Structures are given as structure tokens and as C-alpha cells.
Amino acid sequence: MVASSTLLDMEFGDRARAAPRMLSPGNGGRWIAIGLIGLAVAWVVYQILVNPGFQWPVVADFMLDPTVLEGVGMTIKLTILVMMIGMVIGVPIAVMNVSQSRLLKLCGGAFIWFFRGVPPLVQLVFWYNLASLFPDLMLGIPFGGPKFFSVSSTDAISSFGAAMLGLGLVEAAYMAEIVRGGLVAVDPGQVEASKALGHGPFQTLRMVILPQAMKVIIPPTGNQFIGALKFTSLASVVALGELMHSVELVYSNNFQIVPLLIVAALWYVIMVSILTVGQHFLERHYSRGFRQKTMGAGA
Amino acid sequence: MNHIESIAVPTMNIREKTLLRVDNVWKVRGSNVVLKGVDLTVREGEALCLLGPSGAGKSTLLRCMNAIEMADRGVVYVDDVPIGCREKNGHFYRLNERELSHQRAGIGMVFQNFNLFPHMSVLQNIINAPMRVRGLRKADAVEQAHALLASVGLADKANHYPRHLSGGQQQRVAIARALAMDPQIMLFDEPTSALDPHLTHEVLDVIRSLRERGMTMVIVTHEIPFARDLGGAVAVMADGFIIEEGPASTVLTKPVHERTRAFLAHAL
Known part of the structure; x- marks a missing residue:
């Protein structure tokens, strides 16, 4: 601002000097706001430092406790699997929903309607108790035909299986909607151009539509990933040893509830921060060709 | 002189070969009949400009030529192969997208x-x-x-x-x-309509050079001077019909049909 105004005065003299300048208005309100926010922050910091209930030494002790670390590992594993199921099922469901076929649209719509409609907590407990509905899972011809393979439901659906299915299918329903949003955002002319070049339907999807849909799909997917990470804490209700269940185990022994919840909260925040960084780089990758300043390697 | 002509004759014969044939093509969109039994042939090495007022069905016809849109009735043949369908016992059956993609690979298309x-x-x-x-x-x-x-x-x-x-x-x-x-043939769907007027010549020059190299082309365009300069064939469409066709020199200078005359007067 200063530099540009001296430049104007030097180069253009009186005529530029005569033109009115824009000054920023006084802003008393801002200082009041800064004062209030500062006060609130100071109180929180004071509490964190002084309130004995936080038990910071206990937090420090349990941050790297083997049980907690195992829980962290399980949370990561479950999150990744849930997201993988979400994408592997969600992408085809989305493609079904944008297809020309009414039958496919109906099937895709029904999937989303059901798995998005039933709360994940209900689904988790439901999958966990599948044995009461189907005592044995089998592969064969239904309605009394021969059976090729059979396994008891209680063996097949562990805590982990129930968590994976319950959360994975919910995730798939949400991912399907996100992917569908990306697919419909791609200009129909792109599909025509791809067809005209002789690409088959699958090639068109993979090479032309999906890469462009990614730009729209990635930001909410990052959001979903972070959501899935936190939703895995629901799996504690089916006694799966993820992070939340691990700290519950610990505090049911030593009754240090608040410090252990802080341990869990810190770990979740750390994992979410890592995901946020990853999301940033993914978004950058998929905005190729769309950003203002992008030039090819040889340009 | 005679000698040169005798060499030129076989080339001319090859050029008599019909590469694109549109046979009684109909297209309905909603309650609107966009193409009303269009017949058209383009010989190998020929450049055909499709002219006509907006809404005449030019782009739709062009898009039927590589089955980006399917004609509701009638068949487009490229090199005697029916496009987008297969003939069996006198009936035509649609190809699936996968089979279609093989046919489209040999038909180039340029979009507005x-x-x-x-x-x-x-x-x-x-x-x-x-x-x-x-x-x-x-x-x-x-x-x-x-x-x-x-x-x-x-x-x-x-x-x-x-x-x-x-x-x-x-x-x-x-x-x-x-x-x-x-490609065997190139389809151009209003290739200069989205361009600034001072940039159109860049594209038209390229199309002209393709014609000189003997590329078979169908060009939907509003650039009547270009159609004249290109010196190929011209077909004028109105209201789902082809109302007049022939060499550009004839159609554009001495149009027979009343609507062609009106269109040309309006466009120039």
C-alpha cells in the first residue's frame, strides 16, 4: 500500500496526489473481540494447567500404553477397510445410479435408501447379532436346494466383521452419493468426445469421467474419511478393540476416566491431522489442468 | 495432356466410391420430428457442407453418422457398414456400446x-x-x-x-x-461457432488443408463463404428435410428452392 502510493506520487505527481485515498475505517469492535477471545483462551489454558482433574501425568503415561497403541492400530485398520469397502461398493452403486437402465437405478437407489437410512449404531449391533436371524451362513441353491458350503454365523461374523460390514455399507451409501455428484458434474460433451474417439464404456469411465469427477469427489471424500475414522469408535459397542474400546478397558480398571478420554481425543486429533495433510496433496494432484498456473513440464 | 488425363482416370474412379450413405433416416425428439427421412451420399474424398437455419436438424444428422445419437428409423452406412446396428435376415439390431466403439474409432468427430x-x-x-x-x-x-x-x-x-x-x-x-x-471420414459439428470471429480462419485453414489432402468430410457450418471457398458439395437442410444439394458453386449462386434463397439472403 505504502510502496504503491509512493510509486504513484513519484511517477505521476500532482494529478495522482490530488486523487482521494482509501483509508481503512477505525475498528474499535475488533479490539473488544480480541480481548474477549483472549480472556476465554486464557481461562481454558489456566484450567488445563491448574485443574488437577486433567491428571496430565496419567495422560502422558497412557499415551504410549500397549493397549492404547493396539487400539490406535485397530482404529487405523478398521478406518482403511471401511473406506475401501465404501469406495469398492460406492463407485459401482453411483455408476448404476447415473446409468440409463431403470432397473440398475432402482437397485442403486434401494441400496442407498436402506443403508443411509438405518443408523450405523443399529446396523453394527444388527450385523453382530446376525446369528439369531441366520444361524448358519451357506452357499448353495436357495429354497431347499443343495448346499456347497456352510459356516456358523457366530464364527463368520466376529466383532471385526460386524464393524466392517456395518460401517462399510453405511460408508458405501454415502460414498455412492458423493461419487454420483462427481459423475454428473462432468460435462456430457466429454463423454461424447470419448465415445467419438472409439473408447469403450469402461475406458470412458476410467480415463475421461472419473479423473474429472475426482476434482469434485476428493474434498467430500476426505471429509468422509475423517468421519469414518471417528465413527469407528461406535464399534466399541460390539466389543471390538479399537481406540475407544481400549481406553474404556483401561479406565474401567483404574477409574482415570478423564485422562484416558484425553488420551483417546489426542490420538483421534493426531490421526485426523495426518488425514487432513494427505487430503491437501490429493486435491492438488486431481486439480491438474484446472488450476490457473499449471503448465506442463516442457512449457 | 491426354497422357495426364489417362493417369487421372483411375483416381477419379476411386473417388466415385460412395463412402457415406444416409438412407431414409428419421429422428424424433419428444413430440418434435427432427429428421424426416433424410437421404444423403458422400463420395470418398468429397467435402460436404451441411447448411441451413438453426433447428433444421443439421447437428442431429451429423451425430447420427457416428451413432453418438441413434436414428429412430433408417440406417447410416460408412463404407457399406451399417453404423450402430447389424443386419440379420432383413432386420436391423442395435449394437451394444462396446461394439459401437469399434465403429466410432474409424469416424473422426470435431465438436463445437x-x-x-x-x-x-x-x-x-x-x-x-x-x-x-x-x-x-x-x-x-x-x-x-x-x-x-x-x-x-x-x-x-x-x-x-x-x-x-x-x-x-x-x-x-x-x-x-x-x-x-x-479416420476414414471426418465429421465437423459447427467447428468455428464457439470461436472469436478473428480466430475462425485458423481452424478453417486446417479444414481446407485436409480437403486438399483428400480427406472425406462432412461439415456442419454457418460460414457460407467458407463453404463456397471449399468448393465441395453443399446440402441445405430446413425443418428436418434436405431441401437442396449439389456442388457449392451451383447451390450457393443459383439456388433453386425458395427456402434456400431465403436462407442464403438472410445469412449473407
């Missing part, structure tokens, strides 16, 4: 809005289909792409992304992309 792939560089835009569809080796595809880019005057733009090119440059890349598939 270029439709370059924005996530790919110019080079990737051009080499992708030859590699994925034709199975060309990358080195060969790249070599061909550079040659094509040079021929449309964009040798230095291979590594740019489409959005950094002007409209005229993008359309020339789109032409190079279509040519990279070594």
Missing part, C-alpha cells in the same frame, strides 16, 4: 465446444485413443502426435493443458486428436 480432455495435456489428448483403442506403441503414438501438431501449426504446445490455449488452438488440437485415429 472442442471437448478436449481438460485433465490431460495436449499430447496426452492426442495419444490416448491411438494407444488404448488402436494399440499403438507409445513411442509411435507420440511421434505421430508431434507430426499432427506440426501440421495444425501447434508444434510447441504438446505439453500445455487445453485451458491455456485459445479457442482456435484448442479446436486445432481437437482436429489433430481426431486425425490421430486415422
Whole structure:
């Protein structure tokens, strides 16, 4: 601002000097706001430092406790699997929903309607108790035909299986909607151009539509990933040893509830921060060709 | 002189071969009949400009030629192969998308809005289909792409992304992309309509040079002076019919049909 105004005065003299300048208005309100926010922050910091209930030494002790670390590992594993199921099922469901076929649209719509409609907590407990509905899972011809393979439901659906299915299918329903949003955002002319070049339907999807849909799909997917990470804490209700269940185990022994919840909260925040960084780089990758300043390697 | 003509005769014979035949094509959209039994032939090496007022059905006809849209009735043949369908015992059955893609690979198409792939560089835009569809080796595809880019005057733009090119440059890349598939015939859907007036000549020059090299082309255009200069055939459409066709020199200077006269008077 200063530099540009001296430049104007030097180069253009009186005529530029005569033109009115824009000054920023006084802003008393801002200082009041800064004062209030500062006060609130100071109180929180004071509490964190002084309130004995936080038990910071206990937090420090349990941050790297083997049980907690195992829980962290399980949370990561479950999150990744849930997201993988979400994408592997969600992408085809989305493609079904944008297809020309009414039958496919109906099937895709029904999937989303059901798995998005039933709360994940209900689904988790439901999958966990599948044995009461189907005592044995089998592969064969239904309605009394021969059976090729059979396994008891209680063996097949562990805590982990129930968590994976319950959360994975919910995730798939949400991912399907996100992917569908990306697919419909791609200009129909792109599909025509791809067809005209002789690409088959699958090639068109993979090479032309999906890469462009990614730009729209990635930001909410990052959001979903972070959501899935936190939703895995629901799996504690089916006694799966993820992070939340691990700290519950610990505090049911030593009754240090608040410090252990802080341990869990810190770990979740750390994992979410890592995901946020990853999301940033993914978004950058998929905005190729769309950003203002992008030039090819040889340009 | 006689000697030269006797050499020219076999070439002329090849050029008599009909490459594109539109046979009684009908297209209905909602309650609107867009094409009303269109017949049209284009011989090998011929350039045909489709003219006519907006809404006449020119683009729809062009899009039926590579089955981007399917005609409701009637058949388009390219090189005597029915496009988008298969004949069996006197009936025509639709092809699925997979089979269709093989047919489309041999028919180049250039769009009004270029439709370059924005996530790919110019080079990737051009080499992708030859590699994925034709199975060309990358080195060969790249070599061909550079040659094509040079021929449309964009040798230095291979590594740019489409959005950094002007409209005229993008359309020339789109032409190079279509040519990279070594098509039998090129379809142009209003190739200059989305361009600034001072950029249209870039694209028209490329089309003209294609004609000189003997490429068979169908061009939907509003540029009547261009159609005249190109010196090929002209077909004038109105209201779903082809109302007049013939050499550009005849149709554009001495139109027979009343509506052609009205259209030309209005357009010029």
C-alpha cells in the first residue's frame, strides 16, 4: 500500500496526489473481540494447567500404553477397510445410479435408501447379532436346494466383521452419493468426445469421467474419511478393540476416566491431522489442468 | 495432356466410391420430428457442407453418422457398414456400446465446444485413443502426435493443458486428436461457432488443408463463404428435410428452392 502510493506520487505527481485515498475505517469492535477471545483462551489454558482433574501425568503415561497403541492400530485398520469397502461398493452403486437402465437405478437407489437410512449404531449391533436371524451362513441353491458350503454365523461374523460390514455399507451409501455428484458434474460433451474417439464404456469411465469427477469427489471424500475414522469408535459397542474400546478397558480398571478420554481425543486429533495433510496433496494432484498456473513440464 | 488425363482416370474412379450413405433416416425428439427421412451420399474424398437455419436438424444428422445419437428409423452406412446396428435376415439390431466403439474409432468427430480432455495435456489428448483403442506403441503414438501438431501449426504446445490455449488452438488440437485415429471420414459439428470471429480462419485453414489432402468430410457450418471457398458439395437442410444439394458453386449462386434463397439472403 505504502510502496504503491509512493510509486504513484513519484511517477505521476500532482494529478495522482490530488486523487482521494482509501483509508481503512477505525475498528474499535475488533479490539473488544480480541480481548474477549483472549480472556476465554486464557481461562481454558489456566484450567488445563491448574485443574488437577486433567491428571496430565496419567495422560502422558497412557499415551504410549500397549493397549492404547493396539487400539490406535485397530482404529487405523478398521478406518482403511471401511473406506475401501465404501469406495469398492460406492463407485459401482453411483455408476448404476447415473446409468440409463431403470432397473440398475432402482437397485442403486434401494441400496442407498436402506443403508443411509438405518443408523450405523443399529446396523453394527444388527450385523453382530446376525446369528439369531441366520444361524448358519451357506452357499448353495436357495429354497431347499443343495448346499456347497456352510459356516456358523457366530464364527463368520466376529466383532471385526460386524464393524466392517456395518460401517462399510453405511460408508458405501454415502460414498455412492458423493461419487454420483462427481459423475454428473462432468460435462456430457466429454463423454461424447470419448465415445467419438472409439473408447469403450469402461475406458470412458476410467480415463475421461472419473479423473474429472475426482476434482469434485476428493474434498467430500476426505471429509468422509475423517468421519469414518471417528465413527469407528461406535464399534466399541460390539466389543471390538479399537481406540475407544481400549481406553474404556483401561479406565474401567483404574477409574482415570478423564485422562484416558484425553488420551483417546489426542490420538483421534493426531490421526485426523495426518488425514487432513494427505487430503491437501490429493486435491492438488486431481486439480491438474484446472488450476490457473499449471503448465506442463516442457512449457 | 491426354497422357495426364489417362493417369487421372483411375483416381477419379476411386473417388466415385460412395463412402457415406444416409438412407431414409428419421429422428424424433419428444413430440418434435427432427429428421424426416433424410437421404444423403458422400463420395470418398468429397467435402460436404451441411447448411441451413438453426433447428433444421443439421447437428442431429451429423451425430447420427457416428451413432453418438441413434436414428429412430433408417440406417447410416460408412463404407457399406451399417453404423450402430447389424443386419440379420432383413432386420436391423442395435449394437451394444462396446461394439459401437469399434465403429466410432474409424469416424473422426470435431465438436463445437472442442471437448478436449481438460485433465490431460495436449499430447496426452492426442495419444490416448491411438494407444488404448488402436494399440499403438507409445513411442509411435507420440511421434505421430508431434507430426499432427506440426501440421495444425501447434508444434510447441504438446505439453500445455487445453485451458491455456485459445479457442482456435484448442479446436486445432481437437482436429489433430481426431486425425490421430486415422479416420476414414471426418465429421465437423459447427467447428468455428464457439470461436472469436478473428480466430475462425485458423481452424478453417486446417479444414481446407485436409480437403486438399483428400480427406472425406462432412461439415456442419454457418460460414457460407467458407463453404463456397471449399468448393465441395453443399446440402441445405430446413425443418428436418434436405431441401437442396449439389456442388457449392451451383447451390450457393443459383439456388433453386425458395427456402434456400431465403436462407442464403438472410445469412449473407
